[in-house]
Amino acid sequence: MASGIEVFTPVSHTLFDPADIINKNGGRPPLTYQSFIAIAGEPPAPIFEEYSELPPVGDTGEYELLPVPTVEELGYGDISQEEIPPFRGGETEALRRMKASLQDKEWVAKFEKPKGDPSGFLKPATTVLSPYLKFGCLSSRYFYHCIQDVYRSVRNYTKPPVSLSGQLLWRDFFYKVFFGTPNFDQIKGNKICKQIPWSENEELFVAWRDGRTGYPWIDAIMIQFIHWEKGRDVFERLLIDSDWAINNGNWLWLSCSSFFYQYHRIYSPITFGKKYDPNGNYIRHFIPVLKDMSREYIYEPWTAPLSIHKKAKCIICKDYPKPVVDHDTASKECRKRMGEAYASNRLDSNSSKGKPSNLSRRKWSHGDHGASNSSIAKLLRTSRSE
DNA sequence: TTCCGGTTGGTATA
DNA sequence: TATACCAACCGGAA
Incomplete structure (x- = not known):
């Protein structure tokens, strides 16, 4: 990937296609995590493609493409006056942070959400990758499958809904319910x-x-x-x-x-x-x-x-x-x-x-x-x- | 209709 | 640290 721009497929924003899940559930969104998991099965593998320049935007149907909004349009004033949060943007930074988080295999294997300390602010009890998922810097499918790689290399690991992979599934669950509601x-x-x-x-x-x-x-x-x-x-x-x-x-x-x-x-x-x-x-x-x-x-x-x-x-x-x-x-x-x-x-x-x-x-x-x-x-x- | 299980409570108890 | 109890919810499966 040294020469080209690394780009994930757009659908990787979520693990599953929302419309597909809702169709499989008789046209309604699954309303419990368990029923969602039962319908969803295993997330598809991420697809990697290399481009020498950014690919064209696909067909958006009846919706028109708008330019990227300015900082002012997003409702923020003079950002130079605001404190800069400790999060650098971009895919490179997202991948660096993800690899750093997954390096501690024992921590990944033992991750159990409700047991984490929610008051930990200097050393958070989570990966803190959510801003990167939110802004599309990190593919949820790629993240999911990297977690699976860690699981394969250890003897015991926690399971959804409390495990680290379970957190990505919760994220998808809410996307599916929202899409059908x-x-x-x-x-x-x-x-x-x-x-x-x-x-x-x-x-x-x-x-x-x-x-x-x-x-x-x-x-x-x-x-x-x-x-x-x-x-x-x-x-x-x-x-x-x-x-x-x-x-x-x-x-x-x-x-x-x-x-x-x-x-x-x-x-x-x-x-x-x-x-x-x-x-x-x-x-x-x-x-x-x-x-x-x-x-x-x-x-x-x-x-x-x-x-x-x-x-x-x-x-x-x-x-x-x-x-x-x-x-x-x-x-x-x-x-x-x-x-x-x-x-x-x-x-x-x-x-x-x-x-x-x-x-x-x-x-x-x-x-x-x-x-x-x-x-x-x-x-x-x-x-x-x- | 019944039953089971549910990511993230508080309190008392051992 | 783990368990019972509180009062009783819901969706989904049987």
């Missing part, structure tokens, strides 16, 4: 999304968006129960690896609107982080005003006596906010409303099931087979801008 990024008109009357408190939303909730762990990572479409928009703007299908998929998941429904399992903004990072290093790093708070109170500084605040040079309400909501009250309220919404969704589902028409909530009517025009437009827009 009109209005995937909305509550309204989205057949797989629970209709839940989310709180639209603007003050709470802004406090969360700006990291001012008063819960140090939350403010350091920004997770909260709020109208998921708004949280999704914030992440779309802030995440360097923001991927349309995965961002929406994960917000649907964590808001118990789709894919995952055990809404009684509610994260604690205090204990969840403590489990991985009892000293609060993650908080101390990203919220410097709390860096000298004692270990005992770092996750709930508002409970500390004034003497502790003074000693840490961080007075609650003055230097750092007190919690915007009482977690116990807010989570109980959330759970209650979720329960009501679920009951109401069940009612709707049952009443339409009785009718002989094709209006049943979970049946895809004939016109919905495959992706809607707007879904395809979004796919094109996504892949073009990425």
Whole structure:
């Protein structure tokens, strides 16, 4: 590859062809990871082609080709003023990072997603290759098959969905569901999304968006129960690896609107982080005003006596906010409303099931087979801008 | 209609 | 570190 430009086939953005998977599933997207895996089988091998110059763009059908958008058009101002993230772009850098990640075969073989430490920021518990996948610098098929090479060279290795290859399959899963689901990024008109009357408190939303909730762990990572479409928009703007299908998929998941429904399992903004990072290093790093708070109170500084605040040079309400909501009250309220919404969704589902028409909530009517025009437009827009 | 299994909870207990 | 329990969800298979 020394002389030519190395180019992967465009379809390598995902492991499988979305339309193919949906056809094999009777025109509907698979709604569980397990059913997706059962239909999908083994991903095809990547295809390598060498070009001396960039190949022409193929037939885009009725969609017109647009020039690459400028930084300003993407909604960013003067980027010279912004901090440059530690990610160099491009395929060469992507391949270098991938090879570095896969070099530690034992780490690859033992990778098990939920067990990784989510508070690891100096030494992340993942490959951090997602920005390269998102921007099309790294072929998911090539990555997948390189992982398989590692598996073949070791005795034992973890399996999907928790393994490293399983992560690539999750990524594909969300692409397939999005491709076959009109209005995937909305509550309204989205057949797989629970209709839940989310709180639209603007003050709470802004406090969360700006990291001012008063819960140090939350403010350091920004997770909260709020109208998921708004949280999704914030992440779309802030995440360097923001991927349309995965961002929406994960917000649907964590808001118990789709894919995952055990809404009684509610994260604690205090204990969840403590489990991985009892000293609060993650908080101390990203919220410097709390860096000298004692270990005992770092996750709930508002409970500390004034003497502790003074000693840490961080007075609650003055230097750092007190919690915007009482977690116990807010989570109980959330759970209650979720329960009501679920009951109401069940009612709707049952009443339409009785009718002989094709209006049943979970049946895809004939016109919905495959992706809607707007879904395809979004796919094109996504892949073009990425 | 029933049953099973589900990447990522919290708490109490051994 | 591992397990039972909490209360009970859903999609999909049988």
